[in-house]
Amino acid sequence: MSKIGRILAVETSCDETAVAVVDNGRRIVTNVVASQVVLHSATGGIVPEVAARAHLRWMIPVLEEARSQAGIDDWSELEAVAVTEGPGLAGSLLVGITMAKTLAWVHGLPLVPVNHLEGHIYAAWLLDPDEPDRPAPEFPLVALVVSGGHTFLVEMVDQLTYRLLGQTVDDAAGEAFDKVGRLLGLPYPGGPAIMKAAAGAEQRDRVFPRAWLGDSFDFSFSGLKTAARREVARELGADVDTMSSDAQPLPEAAVAELAHGFQESVVEVLSTKTLRAAEEVGAQTIIVGGGVAANSVLRGRIEQAAAERDIRVIVPRPGLCTDNAAMIGAAGYFRARAGARAAADLAARPSLKLALPAA
Numbered sequence: 422m423s424k425i426g427r428i429l430a431v432e433t434s435c436d437e438t439a440v441a442v443v444d445n446g447r448r449i450v451t452n453v454v455a456s457q458v459v460l461h462s463a464t465g466g467i468v469p470e471v472a473a474r475a476h477l478r479w480m481i482p483v484l485e486e487a488r489s490q491a492g493i494d495d496w497s498e499l500e501a502v503a504v505t506e507g508p509g510l511a512g513s514l515l516v517g518i519t520m521a522k523t524l525a526w527v528h529g530l531p532l533v534p535v536n537h538l539e540g541h542i543y544a545a546w547l548l549d550p551d552e553p554d555r556p557a558p559e560f561p562l563v564a565l566v567v568s569g570g571h572t573f574l575v576e577m578v579d580q581l582t583y584r585l586l587g588q589t590v591d592d593a594a595g596e597a598f599d600k601v602g603r604l605l606g607l608p609y610p611g612g613p614a615i616m617k618a619a620a621g622a623e624q625r626d627r628v629f630p631r632a633w634l635g636d637s638f639d640f641s642f643s644g645l646k647t648a649a650r651r652e653v654a655r656e657l658g659a660d661v662d663t664m665s666s667d668a669q670p671l672p673e674a675a676v677a678e679l680a681h682g683f684q685e686s687v688v689e690v691l692s693t694k695t696l697r698a699a700e701e702v703g704a705q706t707i708i709v710g711g712g713v714a715a716n717s718v719l720r721g722r723i724e725q726a727a728a729e730r731d732i733r734v735i736v737p738r739p740g741l742c743t744d745n746a747a748m749i750g751a752a753g754y755f756r757a758r759a760g761a762r763a764a765a766d767l768a769a770r771p772s773l774k775l776a777l778p779a780a
């Protein structure tokens with residue numbers, strides 16, 4: 422007998438090999454993630470072929486770990502298999518899709534395709550195995566997704582329904598963290614490293630520019646990279662035009678101050694626009710998702726501003742903000758209920774979008 426509401430989810434879109442089992446779109450039964458961070462730190466970033474090979478290496482052990490933790494002996498206990506179809510790296514997506522397709526076929530289960538970005542939003546629905554129950558996010562809501570590859574704001578008036586409010590016109594917020602982290606000589610990925618360095622800043626007077634882009638809800642972060650280069654060159658007395666983008670030999674105090682100034686700029690723009698969007702659409706809830714939502718300064722700033730306006734904020738715990746399969750299991754449940762089904766020819770969609778700008 423299939424256990425209604427139990428979804429097994431597979432996520433391999435970027436550099437984490439992940440399998441989870443989630444009940445009713447909310448309760449995590451198990452959530453296994455094999456991270457490639459150590460592997461990619463050697464190159465200071467993700468090499469797509471290396472990532473795909475690592476997924477091949479870890480896919481079966483991660484699946485087996487999740488299966489055994491969830492105590493799945495009889496696969497008919499599952500309602501469906503959900504898998505990330507995109508966006509992401511083609512070779513990486515292919516490993517998870519092939520795995521999920523095979524599982525669905527062998528066990529006679531429906532295969533449900535999930536958009537990775539929708540997963541980052543539905544992470545807000547998740548409950549850890551021992552976590553007390555809490556109400557699901559209420560609509561209308563505004564979701565800010567800030568990851569290594571994406572930065573956008575959407576309004577949701579109902580499940581699975583998105584209206585794009587704004588998006589980055591150049592770099593994603595996480596990408597800016599990673600590039601500036603690299604310039605400052607911090608370890609990969611730059612986000613957590615910058616957050617840690619910034620917390621140790623004694624002087625907090627380095628001001629980086631803010632790209633407000635008028636009244637729009639769009640973002641721009643590429644100017645921050647240039648600003649950081651300029652600041653570093655000034656610190657070293659070097660020529661900004663010939664200076665490399667790799668680790669620069671800066672004193673620790675300067676790294677901390679620059680990390681702080683940079684982070685302040687990103688956090689102020691993200692939090693200000695998110696709050697303004699929430700007020701404009703009369704949101705009950707603000708959701709923040711994606712790897713950069715693991716940033717405690719960003720979380721704190723949005724929580725404080727929303728509390729003043731009586732808006733509920735849901736930011737998943739850091740491990741559910743970065744890539745994982747539980748979020749795909751949550752989104753996959755709602756997709757499955759809405760009738761989404763993939764055929765055996767499901768293909769990777771590296772450039773899949775969540776919502777398009779209004780015409």
Ligand code: KG4
Pocket residue numbers: 435567568569570571594595596598599610611612613616711712713714715716717742743744
């Ligand atoms: O969502 P994610 O795990 O993968 C993508 O789908 O891109 O996001 C990864 C990004 C990286 O750019 C990383 O630097 C950033 O999230 N990140 C952070 C923090 N933790 C991860 N950025 C700022 N502060 C953090 N604590």
Ligand code: ZN
Pocket residue numbers: 537541568569711712743744
């Ligand atoms: Zn992601």
